[in-house]
Amino acid sequence: MSLRVHVDVVSAEELIFSGETEFAVFPGEAGELGIYPRHSQLITRLKPGTVRLKVPGRDEFEMVYVSGGLLEVQPAMITVLADTAIRAADLDEAKAVEAKARAEEALKNRSAEINYAAAEAELAEAIAQIQAIKKLRNQH
Amino acid sequence: MPSGKEVRNKIKSVENTRKITKAMEMVAASKMRKAQDRMRAARPYGEKIRRVAGHLSHALSEYHHPFLASREKVKNVGLICVTSDKGLCGGLNSNILRLALQHMKEWEGEGKGLHVTAIGNKGFGFMQRAGARVVSSVIGLGDRPQLEKLIGAVKVQLDAYINGDIDVLYIGYTRFINTMRQEPVVEQLLPLTGDLVGESTNKWDYIYEPDAKSVIDDLLLRYVEALIYQAVAENMASEQSARMVAMKSASDNAKNVIGELKLVYNKARQAAITKELSEIVGGAAAV
Numbered sequence: 001m002s003l004r005v006h007v008d009v010v011s012a013e014e015l016i017f018s019g020e021t022e023f024a025v026f027p028g029e030a031g032e033l034g035i036y037p038r039h040s041q042l043i044t045r046l047k048p049g050t051v052r053l054k055v056p057g058r059d060e061f062e063m064v065y066v067s068g069g070l071l072e073v074q075p076a077m078i079t080v081l082a083d084t085a086i087r088a089a090d091l092d093e094a095k096a097v098e099a100k101a102r103a104e105e106a107l108k109n110r111s112a113e114i115n116y117a118a119a120e121a122e123l124a125e126a127i128a129q130i131q132a133i134k135k136l137r138n139q140h
Numbered sequence: 141m142p143s144g145k146e147v148r149n150k151i152k153s154v155e156n157t158r159k160i161t162k163a164m165e166m167v168a169a170s171k172m173r174k175a176q177d178r179m180r181a182a183r184p185y186g187e188k189i190r191r192v193a194g195h196l197s198h199a200l201s202e203y204h205h206p207f208l209a210s211r212e213k214v215k216n217v218g219l220i221c222v223t224s225d226k227g228l229c230g231g232l233n234s235n236i237l238r239l240a241l242q243h244m245k246e247w248e249g250e251g252k253g254l255h256v257t258a259i260g261n262k263g264f265g266f267m268q269r270a271g272a273r274v275v276s277s278v279i280g281l282g283d284r285p286q287l288e289k290l291i292g293a294v295k296v297q298l299d300a301y302i303n304g305d306i307d308v309l310y311i312g313y314t315r316f317i318n319t320m321r322q323e324p325v326v327e328q329l330l331p332l333t334g335d336l337v338g339e340s341t342n343k344w345d346y347i348y349e350p351d352a353k354s355v356i357d358d359l360l361l362r363y364v365e366a367l368i369y370q371a372v373a374e375n376m377a378s379e380q381s382a383r384m385v386a387m388k389s390a391s392d393n394a395k396n397v398i399g400e401l402k403l404v405y406n407k408a409r410q411a412a413i414t415k416e417l418s419e420i421v422g423g424a425a426a427v
Binding site: 008010011012013014015028029030040041042043044045069070072079081083084092093094095096097098099100102103115116118119120122123126127130133136137 | 178181182184185186188189192196230231234235237238241244245258266269270271274275276277278285286287288291292293295296299344345346347348349350354355358359362365366369389392393396
């Protein structure tokens, strides 16, 4: 029996792949990485591309597309922390700017001070309504 | 005594309301299952990242990432407040907002500045009305939390943290305990707490590509984002459960109301019949 290594491909939203493989190829930032079991510890960034996994007992490679992320290699296990979105510093920046602009737009005519009294009153009212409904229901 | 027709109309309207709440209950129940699955699916990522980050922060003890170092003087506080986009989910949003407000009041009492990021329409509207300084917001997340939508708003806070505009970052959301119980919590996000550092017996180090510093930067950023994503996913599971419970009790309540109204209606009808009969009998006696 050939050597095997356990590979987990996970993203923040789901577990994409988990299982034993004989050989795996990853789109490393500095170039393709072909990794066999018992590779020494390695950690690198991935660029968008395809992860190819040789699953025992199957001829063709299992393909998983990743839009970047991080790869951690240990002798007996490999973890791919895949990104769900295409990440790049300038793209992230654009999103941040957009989010900020949206908030600022909405806040143009706000008052300077936090009006705790009004805010508390608003919440107290909502909670009182719910409690009143609960009480009413208990009477039945 | 209300007339029969009036009561009948009222019954009809309550029945219609009940149909709606019943439908909403069932929709929430099916969404809840999916939301819970999603919440669980997000866990392995956080765990794996935590493990790798543990190794790294150990192997790399000379490099202190700002996310890991706590600051002595806290002048400004960041708060990410996660709420639902839609209402009709019982006290879910009111409870988390009340808790957030309590903390905000405390911080302001201590003379700290406040930067708020609102995730979810309800919290955004509330913070705006309350007059808090909302630096970024995400609304309209839909039923499926997407990290991509959160990145921008979160980056505003993370950048503020790195630049020193805020010294500590909190996140407030509703933790999912089970279908019947959800708990509002405000937790510290940055600086990262808990022991990221694994056991100190590791004598090996990674081969880094391209270099250790940029790898750990990327990793910690993703870790924080994963924590926020997890909070949003939990909040959504909580929202659907809370909505299901609220709609179930509304349906039950409508059922009770219909029962009572039916009684009133039958009484009114019986009274009318009795009256008619006695009139006929009275009329016959007069002849």
